[in-house]
Amino acid sequence: MPFSQILAALLALFFTLHVQAQENLPSGQRKEIISPEIHADNSVTFRLMAPNANQVSVTGDFLAQEEPAKMTNNAGGVWSYTTRPLPSELYTYAFNVDGLTVNDPNNVYYRRDVASVLNVLLVGGGQADLYKVNRVPHGTVAKRWYESPGNHMTRRITIYTPPGYEESNKSYPVLYLLHGMGGDEEAWMTLGRASQILDNLIAQNKAEPMIVLMPNGNVAQEAAPGESSLGFHKPQFQLPHTMDGKYEETFHEIIRFVESQYRTIPEKKGRAIAGLSMGGFHTLHISRYYPDTFDYIGLFSAAIMPDEKVQSKVYDRFDQTLAVQKENGFELYWIAIGKDDFLYQANADFRKKLDVMDFPYIYRESEGGHTWRNWRIYLSEFLPLLFK
Amino acid sequence: MPFSQILAALLALFFTLHVQAQENLPSGQRKEIISPEIHADNSVTFRLMAPNANQVSVTGDFLAQEEPAKMTNNAGGVWSYTTRPLPSELYTYAFNVDGLTVNDPNNVYYRRDVASVLNVLLVGGGQADLYKVNRVPHGTVAKRWYESPGNHMTRRITIYTPPGYEESNKSYPVLYLLHGMGGDEEAWMTLGRASQILDNLIAQNKAEPMIVLMPNGNVAQEAAPGESSLGFHKPQFQLPHTMDGKYEETFHEIIRFVESQYRTIPEKKGRAIAGLSMGGFHTLHISRYYPDTFDYIGLFSAAIMPDEKVQSKVYDRFDQTLAVQKENGFELYWIAIGKDDFLYQANADFRKKLDVMDFPYIYRESEGGHTWRNWRIYLSEFLPLLFK
Numbered sequence: 001m002p003f004s005q006i007l008a009a010l011l012a013l014f015f016t017l018h019v020q021a022q023e024n025l026p027s028g029q030r031k032e033i034i035s036p037e038i039h040a041d042n043s044v045t046f047r048l049m050a051p052n053a054n055q056v057s058v059t060g061d062f063l064a065q066e067e068p069a070k071m072t073n074n075a076g077g078v079w080s081y082t083t084r085p086l087p088s089e090l091y092t093y094a095f096n097v098d099g100l101t102v103n104d105p106n107n108v109y110y111r112r113d114v115a116s117v118l119n120v121l122l123v124g125g126g127q128a129d130l131y132k133v134n135r136v137p138h139g140t141v142a143k144r145w146y147e148s149p150g151n152h153m154t155r156r157i158t159i160y161t162p163p164g165y166e167e168s169n170k171s172y173p174v175l176y177l178l179h180g181m182g183g184d185e186e187a188w189m190t191l192g193r194a195s196q197i198l199d200n201l202i203a204q205n206k207a208e209p210m211i212v213l214m215p216n217g218n219v220a221q222e223a224a225p226g227e228s229s230l231g232f233h234k235p236q237f238q239l240p241h242t243m244d245g246k247y248e249e250t251f252h253e254i255i256r257f258v259e260s261q262y263r264t265i266p267e268k269k270g271r272a273i274a275g276l277s278m279g280g281f282h283t284l285h286i287s288r289y290y291p292d293t294f295d296y297i298g299l300f301s302a303a304i305m306p307d308e309k310v311q312s313k314v315y316d317r318f319d320q321t322l323a324v325q326k327e328n329g330f331e332l333y334w335i336a337i338g339k340d341d342f343l344y345q346a347n348a349d350f351r352k353k354l355d356v357m358d359f360p361y362i363y364r365e366s367e368g369g370h371t372w373r374n375w376r377i378y379l380s381e382f383l384p385l386l387f388k
Numbered sequence: 389m390p391f392s393q394i395l396a397a398l399l400a401l402f403f404t405l406h407v408q409a410q411e412n413l414p415s416g417q418r419k420e421i422i423s424p425e426i427h428a429d430n431s432v433t434f435r436l437m438a439p440n441a442n443q444v445s446v447t448g449d450f451l452a453q454e455e456p457a458k459m460t461n462n463a464g465g466v467w468s469y470t471t472r473p474l475p476s477e478l479y480t481y482a483f484n485v486d487g488l489t490v491n492d493p494n495n496v497y498y499r500r501d502v503a504s505v506l507n508v509l510l511v512g513g514g515q516a517d518l519y520k521v522n523r524v525p526h527g528t529v530a531k532r533w534y535e536s537p538g539n540h541m542t543r544r545i546t547i548y549t550p551p552g553y554e555e556s557n558k559s560y561p562v563l564y565l566l567h568g569m570g571g572d573e574e575a576w577m578t579l580g581r582a583s584q585i586l587d588n589l590i591a592q593n594k595a596e597p598m599i600v601l602m603p604n605g606n607v608a609q610e611a612a613p614g615e616s617s618l619g620f621h622k623p624q625f626q627l628p629h630t631m632d633g634k635y636e637e638t639f640h641e642i643i644r645f646v647e648s649q650y651r652t653i654p655e656k657k658g659r660a661i662a663g664l665s666m667g668g669f670h671t672l673h674i675s676r677y678y679p680d681t682f683d684y685i686g687l688f689s690a691a692i693m694p695d696e697k698v699q700s701k702v703y704d705r706f707d708q709t710l711a712v713q714k715e716n717g718f719e720l721y722w723i724a725i726g727k728d729d730f731l732y733q734a735n736a737d738f739r740k741k742l743d744v745m746d747f748p749y750i751y752r753e754s755e756g757g758h759t760w761r762n763w764r765i766y767l768s769e770f771l772p773l774l775f776k
Contacts, residue, residue: 003693003700004626004666005626006693007631007666007691008569008625010730011569051487053488097485099440100440100485102491103491105505108500108504108614108622109614117493117498135617143529145526154525181399229522232497232509232510235496237396237400238393238396261554281391303395305394305395
């Protein structure tokens with residue numbers, strides 16, 4: 001008997017006693033459960049062992065309808081539900097057992113979105129193949145801290161450097177990629193699959209190798225929840241000073257940081273900026289605060305509110321600075337939104353404003369609403385347009 | 389009304405409809421629950437809203453006993469349990485509702501250990517203050533991929549570079565820090581709090597600034613579960629070729645990688661190696677496979693089995709190579725184990741073998757067993773001994 005088998009047996013015994021004792025189920029039964037199971041036709045079976053439950057359902061963005069899908073109680077206390085064949089996508093889901101929302105104990109993959117933790121599931125064979133870790137060259141993903149004197153703190157940032165960066169002497173263009181409200185410097189990596197999309201599009205020669213900065217857009221935060229000196233606190237949706245111009249005012253610190261620390265192309269043609277929702281708002285305003293800095297600008301479901309009733313310093317000289325930005329010129333101003341997004345009308349109004357000014361932009365209207373599904377699609381469409 | 393408040397309200401509405409609908413509870417009720425709540429005396433209250441449950445308990449390594457602690461059904465369907473004042477530690481826990489193990493929906497912090505996902509909780513005021521993100525200079529943590537021709541794949545690795553690395557021209561010593569069976573290149577970061585321990589000990593001048601490599605010790609794996617081309621597969625405890633000498637044989641690839649890519653001190657005095665359980669086995673054998681390479685060697689609850697019955701190539705010329713290692717000399721050979729560890733006797737036998745050879749080592753015997761609690765303590769004790 002090889003030693004590794006002996007150790008595995010001893011460790012399994014140890015973990016059974018200490019960690020899994022609470023299952024109150026024969027461990028043999030528990031281990032047989034596969035959930036989720038993705039079938040050859042891309043239908044998916046979810047399973048949950050819950051012998052004492054009266055009603056079990058599954059909910060998630062794979063469902064066509066809003067209501068949770070009722071699961072069936074099979075032999076041995078295993079509840080199950082099989083979907084129709086699903087389009088290729090990264091889905092999130094949760095179970096509900098007699099009114100209690102629970103995660104899938106047979107799936108260790110999950111994502112935090114603000115204060116919710118949901119299991120994830122990837123159905124391949126289409127768009128979501130871009131979200132997979134494939135056998136292609138991989139970039140490096142680093143978590144670093146930079147000085148932000150304007151916010152009186154050291155702040156955490158995520159940095160993707162493309163495959164080959166460390167071995168070459170080349171300089172690379174930079175995309176600044178911004179998250180939405182409730183997000184942080186982790187969001188584009190965990191929910192947006194940014195590094196996988198980049199690795200795959202670069203390997204397919206569809207995107208230029210580039211550095212991607214994913215800063216934290218909440219100026220009151222040092223870092224993502226759990227990664228700062230606040231400890232394991234409950235994540236909040238809304239934080240102070242997220243949309244009052246403070247981020248725009250201090251954004252030059254982030255540009256200076258990357259351009260002093262990495263081999264970049266420190267010119268307009270080597271800079272792109274894009275963001276989702278609140279990050280789209282930030283992108284809009286940062287690009288006019290620094291009106292000769294970015295050649296590529298992407299607004300994904302942007303939280304635009306050109307309503308005169310909203311009072312914020314960030315809107316000062318809105319039209320004049322947009323006019324300056326237009327005058328200075330840029331390669332691409334890309335506006336994307338879903339037909340069902342609650343910000344659809346606000347984006348339509350903003351486009352009208354741009355039309356009146358003769359401000360050039362590309363408009364991409366998609367199905368769906370204010371979802372990570374759309375933001376991953378927008379990123380995968382936006383990247384190939386950059387640095388050409 | 390500032391725009392950020394309007395957007396937060398709209399987003400909250402959106403998320404309530406799409407994500408939290410499955411709660412089947414008035415959202416006001418749900419939001420009031422705080423769990424876990426750490427009191428001033430370091431007692432902790434766990435709470436769970438489960439109005440339809442018959443029996444709810446909480447289990448975790450904070451309990452003195454093996455049995456889960458029964459929770460009490462209070463008004464409004466909220467179950468609760470309050471602990472005694474707890475020693476400072478990073479704890480894991482889970483709830484059990486009528487036989488079903490569930491995570492705490494009010495705590496977004498959790499850790500995967502092999503195929504189990506448990507919530508975490510940090511009680512400060514002692515040892516666990518080293519595991520906090522404090523307001524001290526922070527190192528950079530990068531996930532990179534290196535070429536492993538010996539294993540015919542590109543493999544993922546975690547690298548900690550100390551605060552100031554990027555701004556200095558200094559060369560730094562390197563600690564190779566190895567995980568146990570069922571672990572991977574994530575384990576020392578997520579369960580071991582390695583970057584927090586390093587940041588804090590370096591800030592306190594108790595540890596030298598150093599580079600820490602956290603490789604994946606399962607030679608059959610490209611990367612941690614979910615981070616490789618295998619996709620979101622079920623993690624396995626035991627993988628092929630973990631303890632048969634293959635890792636030891638190809639370890640020079642990892643040394644070459646870091647020494648060619650980072651400013652290191654590429655000498656024995658600039659190299660340390662340590663690991664837990666299977667990683668302790670790897671440390672023992674790597675340090676004798678490369679017997680003039682490491683000045684600092686740490687075996688944490690090492691999976692040692694000097695039993696003649698075990699057949700493995702890794703044991704070839706065991707005594708002779710240990711003798712060579714002793715002859716070549718080193719600064720520190722540190723063996724740590726808990727009194728209740730199932731590997732206690734194997735470590736005692738190994739120490740007898742070393743005593744017979746007059747092989748110098750330092751022995752540290754702790755309370756407890758084969759736990760991350762001990763491995764974090766061992767790391768925090770081992771680091772100050774390095775590179776003096």
